[in-house]
Amino acid sequence: xxxxxxxxxxxxxxxxxxxxxxxxxxxxxxxxxxxxxxxxxxxxxxxxxxxxxxxxxxxxxxxxxxxxxxxxxxxxxxxxxxxxxxxxxxxxxxxxxxxxxxxxxxxxxxxxxxxxxxxxxxxxxxxxxxxxxxxxxxxxxxxxxxxxxxxxxxxxxxxxxxxxxxxxxxxxxxxxxxxxxxxxxxxxxxxxxxxxxxxxxxxxxxxxxxxxxxxxxxxxxxxx
Amino acid sequence: xxxxxxxxxxxxxxxxxxxxxxxxxxxxxxxxxxxxxxxxxxxxxxxxxxxxxxxxxxxxxxxxxxxxxxxxxxxxxxxxxxxxxxxxxxxxxxxxxxxxxxxxxxxxxxxxxxxxxxxxxxxxxxxxxxxxxxxxxxxxxxxxxxxxxxxxxxxxxxxxxxxxxxxxxxxxxxxxxxxxxxxxxxxxxxxxxxxxxxxxxxxxxxxxxxxxxxxxxxxxxxxx
DNA sequence: GCAAAAGTGTTAAACCTACACCCATGT
DNA sequence: ACATGGGTGTAGGTTTAACACTTTTGC
Numbered sequence: 001x002x003x004x005x006x007x008x009x010x011x012x013x014x015x016x017x018x019x020x021x022x023x024x025x026x027x028x029x030x031x032x033x034x035x036x037x038x039x040x041x042x043x044x045x046x047x048x049x050x051x052x053x054x055x056x057x058x059x060x061x062x063x064x065x066x067x068x069x070x071x072x073x074x075x076x077x078x079x080x081x082x083x084x085x086x087x088x089x090x091x092x093x094x095x096x097x098x099x100x101x102x103x104x105x106x107x108x109x110x111x112x113x114x115x116x117x118x119x120x121x122x123x124x125x126x127x128x129x130x131x132x133x134x135x136x137x138x139x140x141x142x143x144x145x146x147x148x149x150x151x152x153x154x155x156x157x158x159x160x161x162x163x164x165x166x167x168x169x170x171x172x173x174x175x176x177x178x179x180x181x182x183x184x185x186x187x188x189x190x191x192x193x194x195x196x197x198x199x200x201x202x203x204x205x206x207x208x209x210x211x212x213x214x215x216x217x218x219x220x221x222x223x224x
Numbered sequence: 225x226x227x228x229x230x231x232x233x234x235x236x237x238x239x240x241x242x243x244x245x246x247x248x249x250x251x252x253x254x255x256x257x258x259x260x261x262x263x264x265x266x267x268x269x270x271x272x273x274x275x276x277x278x279x280x281x282x283x284x285x286x287x288x289x290x291x292x293x294x295x296x297x298x299x300x301x302x303x304x305x306x307x308x309x310x311x312x313x314x315x316x317x318x319x320x321x322x323x324x325x326x327x328x329x330x331x332x333x334x335x336x337x338x339x340x341x342x343x344x345x346x347x348x349x350x351x352x353x354x355x356x357x358x359x360x361x362x363x364x365x366x367x368x369x370x371x372x373x374x375x376x377x378x379x380x381x382x383x384x385x386x387x388x389x390x391x392x393x394x395x396x397x398x399x400x401x402x403x404x405x406x407x408x409x410x411x412x413x414x415x416x417x418x419x420x421x422x423x424x425x426x427x428x429x430x431x432x433x434x435x436x437x438x439x440x441x442x443x444x445x446x447x448x
Numbered sequence: 449g450c451a452a453a454a455g456t457g458t459t460a461a462a463c464c465t466a467c468a469c470c471c472a473t474g475t
Numbered sequence: 476a477c478a479t480g481g482g483t484g485t486a487g488g489t490t491t492a493a494c495a496c497t498t499t500t501g502c
Contacts, residue, residue: 007238007316007317010238011235011236011237011238012235012279013235013237013239013277014231014234014235015237015309052234053237053309053320054234055311058310059307059309060309080306083283083304085239085277085283085284085322086282087279087280087281087282092231093231096283096320098307098309098320162454164453179493179494180454180456181456181457181493181494182491182492182493184455184456185491186491201500201501202452203452203500203502204452204453204501204502205453205454205500206453206454206455206498206499206500207454207499208453208454209454209455386481387481388481403466404481404482404483405466405483405484406465406466408482409464410464425473425474426479427473427474427475427479427480428473428475428477428478428479428480429472429474429478429479429480429481430471430473430479430480430481431472431473431480432480432482433481
């Protein structure tokens with residue numbers, strides 16, 4: 001480590017965060033985007049929600065603040081994804097960005113924030129600003145991987161949900177269909193969820209039992 | 225993102241890297257440590273090898289440079305582990321550190337560098353400087369996890385090795401014994417390695433075939 | 449009574465685990 | 476000939492994947 005006197009020379013970079021915030025809307029995996037207007041470089045492009053880390057906060061707190069201020073989102077699940085540090089990733093300044101994978105059950109607050117935001121289906125997205133296509137790809141892969149051995153699907157669902165809802169969540173994220181009986185067996189064996197007493201009627205069909213996740217904390221459990 | 229004029233106020237942090245560099249020595253998982261002397265805070269403590277990221281390099285390159293300059297190590301395998309950003313993790317300055325998991329087959333160069341370094345068995349280590357105990361713990365867990373579904377064990381072994389060498393590597397990292405026949409079956413099914421024509425004699429016993437990894441690139445393959 | 453989604457078991461194949469002996473060499 | 480580590484197969488249990496019908500409700 002360098003001397004205190006010379007340390008200023010090493011403060012050449014801005015540290016930022018970028019949040020890849022997912023939500024399932026109308027049976028599709030959506031991601032929250034914000035308008036990017038950076039004069040000579042990006043005109044009216046879309047990009048991830050992100051921003052600078054401040055002296056009085058760590059990266060996790062910066063994610064919460066930016067999601068709140070820019071998109072009106074609060075209390076989302078978040079986990080660190082990867083840190084992107086290539087030199088020219090921001091054409092104006094050296095910006096090192098800690099990317100986060102975020103999940104929310106409801107696309108709330110997308111107009112309460114300070115930035116023009118929009119939820120967009122992941123599979124329709126390309127040409128994001130900066131290196132955000134790459135960050136998004138990494139986030140999708142991470143989500144697909146982690147849903148198989150953790151209980152993070154809960155952060156995409158309401159507190160109570162049917163097993164069909166849960167299965168659809170898995171199918172949307174993994175982009176393939178799953179067998180209903182095998183899925184229920186695995187979920188049951190893993191003790192991922194427990195049934196409530198409540199049932200929900202949806203149109204002209206047999207009511208479904210509502211379930212809740214057993215653990216509210218992120219946990220590692222073999223599921224699929 | 226902020227205006228170019230105000231950007232300097234956001235350059236309050238130093239971005240650094242910390243390398244958790246593993247090597248198997250005498251049947252034990254060892255990690256490379258360096259002496260830390262930071263006047264009022266750390267007297268003669270051990271810590272991970274690390275240092276500042278410079279304007280003309282990204283984090284990966286910074287890892288290579290610091291391992292080379294401080295410990296004389298070159299060409300090690302590295303993968304990003306996690307970014308540590310808590311405010312007081314360095315008592316002197318705000319330092320945000322991108323931690324890396326590094327692997328090397330040989331404990332070379334530990335005296336060619338600019339810092340006093342030492343390879344130390346992981347299970348004997350505690351009380352490292354900064355938050356390096358936490359970083360080391362995360363690295364061990366990541367290594368244990370990744371060795372089960374990738375081919376990264378190759379970066380801890382010489383180019384040619386016996387299946388017994390390979391199995392010992394797994395056992396040391398996982399800290400448990402494995403069944404010889406089952407291990408060989410899995411390694412063979414996964415097409416992780418291929419036999420050479422060479423055999424190696426080691427004392428008074430049957431010579432063992434030498435193997436090489438099939439792919440030199442990091443790859444995801446189910447193994448254990 | 450019919451349309452719509454919920455819920456439930458079985459079977460065959462694949463996989464995993466535990467386990468013991470013969471082989472090739474050096475001394 | 477014996478000590479040393481190298482190399483190999485099988486059987487039982489477990490897990491996975493594929494598969495179809497009955498139940499409960501609204502209309």
